[in-house]
Amino acid sequence: xxxxxxxxxxxxxxxxxxxxxxxxxxxxxxxxxxxxxxxxxxxxxxxxxxxxxxxxxxxxxxxxxxxxxxxxxxxxxxxxxxxxxxxxxxxxxxxxxxxxxxxxxxxxxxxxxxxxxxxxxxxxxxxxxxxxxxxxxxxxxxxxxxxxxxxxxxxxxxxxxxxxxxxxxxxxxxxxxxxxxxxxxxxxxxxxxxxxxxxxxxxxxxxxxxxxxxxxxxxxxxxxxxxxxxxxxxxxxxxxxxxxxxxxxxxxxxxxxxxxxxxxxxxxxxxxxxxxxxxxxxxxxxxxxxxxxxxxxxxxxxxxxxxxxxxxxxxxxxxxxxxxxxxxxxxxxxxxxxxxxxxxxxxxxxxxxxxxxxxxxxxxxxxxxxxxxxxxxxxxxxxxxxxxxxxxxxxxxxxxxxxx
Amino acid sequence: xxxxxxxxxxxxxxxxxxxxxxxxxxxxxxxxxxxxxxxxxxxxxxxxxxxxxxxxxxxxxxxxxxxxxxxxxxxxxxxxxxxxxxxxxxxxxxxxxxxxxxxxxxxxxxxxxxxxxxxxxxxxxxxxxxxxxxxxxxxxxxxxxxxxxxxxxxxxxxxxxxxxxxxxxxxxxxxxxxxxxxxxxxxxxxxxxxxxxxxxxxxxxxxxxxxxxxxxxxxxxxxxxxxxxxxxxxxxxxxxxxxxxxxxxxxxxxxxxxxxxxxxxxxxxxxxxxxxxxxxxxxxxxxxxxxxxxxxxxxxxxxxxxxxxxxxxxxxxxxxxxxxxxxxxxxxxxxxxxxxxxxxxxxxxxxxxxxxxxxxxxxxxxxxxxxxxxxxxxxxxxxxxxxxxxxxxxxxxxxxxxxxxxxxxxxxxxxxxxxxxxxxxxxxxxxxxxxxxxxxxxxxxxxxxxxxxxxxxxxxxxxxxxxxxxxxxxxxxxxxxxxxxxxxxxxxxxxxxxxxxxxxxxxxxxxxxxxxxxxxxxxxxxxxxxxxxx
Numbered sequence: 050x051x052x053x054x055x056x057x058x059x060x061x062x063x064x065x066x067x068x069x070x071x072x073x074x075x076x077x078x079x080x081x082x083x084x085x086x087x088x089x090x091x092x093x094x095x096x097x098x099x100x101x102x103x104x105x106x107x108x109x110x111x112x113x114x115x116x117x118x119x120x121x122x123x124x125x126x127x128x129x130x131x132x133x134x135x136x137x138x139x140x141x142x143x144x145x146x147x148x149x150x151x152x153x154x155x156x157x158x159x160x161x162x163x164x165x166x167x168x169x170x171x172x173x174x175x176x177x178x179x180x181x182x183x184x185x186x187x188x189x190x191x192x193x194x195x196x197x198x199x200x201x202x203x204x205x206x207x208x209x210x211x212x213x214x215x216x217x218x219x220x221x222x223x224x225x226x227x228x229x230x231x232x233x234x235x236x237x238x239x240x241x242x243x244x245x246x247x248x249x250x251x252x253x254x255x256x257x258x259x260x261x262x263x264x265x266x267x268x269x270x271x272x273x274x275x276x277x278x279x280x281x282x283x284x285x286x287x288x289x290x291x292x293x294x295x296x297x298x299x300x301x302x303x304x305x306x307x308x309x310x311x312x313x314x315x316x317x318x319x320x321x322x323x324x325x326x327x328x329x330x331x332x333x334x335x336x337x338x339x340x341x342x343x344x345x346x347x348x349x350x351x352x353x354x355x356x357x358x359x360x361x362x363x364x365x366x367x368x369x370x371x372x373x374x375x376x377x378x379x380x381x382x383x384x385x386x387x388x389x390x391x392x393x394x395x396x397x398x399x400x401x402x403x404x405x406x407x408x409x410x411x412x413x414x415x416x417x418x419x420x421x422x423x424x425x426x427x428x429x430x431x432x433x434x435x436x437x438x439x440x441x442x443x444x445x446x447x448x449x450x451x452x453x
Numbered sequence: 454x455x456x457x458x459x460x461x462x463x464x465x466x467x468x469x470x471x472x473x474x475x476x477x478x479x480x481x482x483x484x485x486x487x488x489x490x491x492x493x494x495x496x497x498x499x500x501x502x503x504x505x506x507x508x509x510x511x512x513x514x515x516x517x518x519x520x521x522x523x524x525x526x527x528x529x530x531x532x533x534x535x536x537x538x539x540x541x542x543x544x545x546x547x548x549x550x551x552x553x554x555x556x557x558x559x560x561x562x563x564x565x566x567x568x569x570x571x572x573x574x575x576x577x578x579x580x581x582x583x584x585x586x587x588x589x590x591x592x593x594x595x596x597x598x599x600x601x602x603x604x605x606x607x608x609x610x611x612x613x614x615x616x617x618x619x620x621x622x623x624x625x626x627x628x629x630x631x632x633x634x635x636x637x638x639x640x641x642x643x644x645x646x647x648x649x650x651x652x653x654x655x656x657x658x659x660x661x662x663x664x665x666x667x668x669x670x671x672x673x674x675x676x677x678x679x680x681x682x683x684x685x686x687x688x689x690x691x692x693x694x695x696x697x698x699x700x701x702x703x704x705x706x707x708x709x710x711x712x713x714x715x716x717x718x719x720x721x722x723x724x725x726x727x728x729x730x731x732x733x734x735x736x737x738x739x740x741x742x743x744x745x746x747x748x749x750x751x752x753x754x755x756x757x758x759x760x761x762x763x764x765x766x767x768x769x770x771x772x773x774x775x776x777x778x779x780x781x782x783x784x785x786x787x788x789x790x791x792x793x794x795x796x797x798x799x800x801x802x803x804x805x806x807x808x809x810x811x812x813x814x815x816x817x818x819x820x821x822x823x824x825x826x827x828x829x830x831x832x833x834x835x836x837x838x839x840x841x842x843x844x845x846x847x848x849x850x851x852x853x854x855x856x857x858x859x860x861x862x863x864x865x866x867x868x869x870x871x872x873x874x875x876x877x878x879x880x881x882x883x884x885x886x887x888x889x890x891x892x893x894x895x896x897x898x899x900x901x902x903x904x905x906x907x908x909x910x911x912x913x914x915x916x917x918x919x920x921x922x923x924x925x926x927x928x929x930x931x932x933x934x935x936x937x938x939x940x941x942x943x944x945x946x947x948x949x950x951x952x953x954x955x956x957x958x959x960x961x962x963x964x965x966x967x968x969x970x971x972x973x974x975x976x977x978x979x980x981x982x983x984x985x986x987x
Contacts (some may be wrong), residue, residue: 073785075810077801081796105798150789151796179789204584210793 086194097135121206132173148433166286196256224309242402298387323355485588565599653685705879712858723956739922778895786899802858811896848896
């Protein structure tokens, strides 16, 4: 019996060696894709622009890699009727296996987003085993996605990294943008009470100059990607853009603000007092009054005084209270204008539909089909902000009080 | 069925006892010259056998002789005590009837025995006894005069400890036993000596604490030792290989130590120690897997430090086991698991390397094994040359030539350091071997293969036993009371029980009142001056 077992085990073990190296892929055989850009050509086909990392040029100063001589990335494009075809056609230009596990950025041109929408694209990304659902998705605004993907960047050598970090950093300290991942978009698309919103990117300078190292050799790169605006979607297609304080209003409502800066005019000076938001919590809710659905946004925020351009007596609690009221008004105004803008485009990017769904499930069943076009667009939204000045940073009264 | 499956014909079994007693156990002759001639004949007239005839001794009415081995005996004892007392003692009136009677009162030596057959005589002679012959007696006296040059007690070169005894075992079994006796001063510390080795006749001593050690385990040990019938025992490792529970395993099922305090500690937990003459390494069993992650110092330092160190050792174990395997698996199968920046850095290094990761790792690991082997065998003076060659040639030049990547060198270096940091050499060399198996499984199936390897490893480990004690105990089978001294080391005062599997029914090792040190609350803090608090 023991002998049989031994022979059996031996046979099993020999399988290990017969299998070869199943699905083995050496690093030298991989083309690491860092970003994917998608455009439409004139015939309406997809043009995929792939940014590949040149590992040797990224690390720099390393022997054998020719440190920093060439570009950190190389970009190739191919065309096709669907994503898979685009990816496979790439093999005519790239000598290695395309490896998407480190592709953290998908750029979609606004033209494509308007004409075809994101619906036909996202399935490929969602389905592929290597592609991450956590990849950031952005919309190229006033520029071809290919140009954004091609543009070299200075400090962060891999442009895709630069763009993602830019988004994350800006989201954290300014709040006018959001780092939206593919899975967020897919979740919003499948949610009938909420529409997706995606950050936009535009290009400073031209796409042509951005391709060359000359551009980043200068202290001010001739071309550089910049964050600009939030793209509103409806039914998977781009319907409009929001910028500046309206865009921030959207982010407030979505409870995504981490830190930002609110300015208040005082004593005739514009934006004289700055309020640094350090934490906030925003809730949206829906409730019925006299059979009519009311929507409500409630913001609780807390922060420091960041700057005073005019002398204010910050030792006085009453003054602080006045300032708080002022900040609240600014926030309320921002949010209201963002909601009004979205209502004009008839797309509920804030998830009010979900709030209605939660509070009045039966009503929701009836109205969900017409929510965006009929109900949301006409809904009355009540916005209430509660600001609290936690501290005044290192000083209470500014030295300005003594100057006069 | 092919012949491969056929059963082997049963071996013709000779009983062990038959082989053990060689036929030459004949009695001594009455004639002195005949006896001396036999000695000369049997030893091939070896030059280090000294035969001193005492022709004019007043003590013996007849001729006498003493025989001893130069180098194994203490020449001072022989000259000043044996020869002097035999020559100067008063003459006797009547001839005593036996040798024993004749010498006993006159020779101031401790151990003295009459010998009647050649077998015992030669054994005594070879172990350093002096044999006294007298004409007309069919027996000789064997007196204990062992001595000669020996290594003195030194600090052990393995298992060093910062805090703890500086004594290490030597090659002499008597010294070694006495060192443990000095620590455990209790009559319950029992020893049993037997001779193993047809040619070498090596003394092997079992030591255990009666009442703590399990009798069935000691009985098992005895029977296993009795079965050994080999030419020679040169080191305790010989014995170990004959009495292990399982021979086909990479893991040691017996512990060996050079430190008397380690041996004493293990004896107190119910294990037995096996001393082998000529070896400073004392065997200890039954052992469990976790014991190889423990060091004597764990018990002298506070428990949280010791616990942290034990966790570190487990980490070390895993690094040295799967370090290179993880690198291979991650870089050839699971690139998505490496952070982008790190992957880019590794990819940049791999760009110029002509081999697959596995081959690269194999080259470096084998190179390192060669270096290590060379380092051990080299004379100390050339040892530094090896490290220069190793560090410069293999490390730097190989990287510069683009044959291996720097990341690989880092991996191999960490693995090597981890391997050296393993507290037990026994487990370190097993891991050295298993590392290659894990590399192969990682290269064929990636992490999946490594997990398969782990499953096989755990199954194997749980099947092992050491003198019947499950190797993975007290983790599997789980003994809650013993968890206190496994990968964690609880406070000593919480360690109330001896290991359940070792000590049988006598498990309590602490008094009920011995607990956590807690001075009386009213005691308070001492004030500067005695009268202050009144």
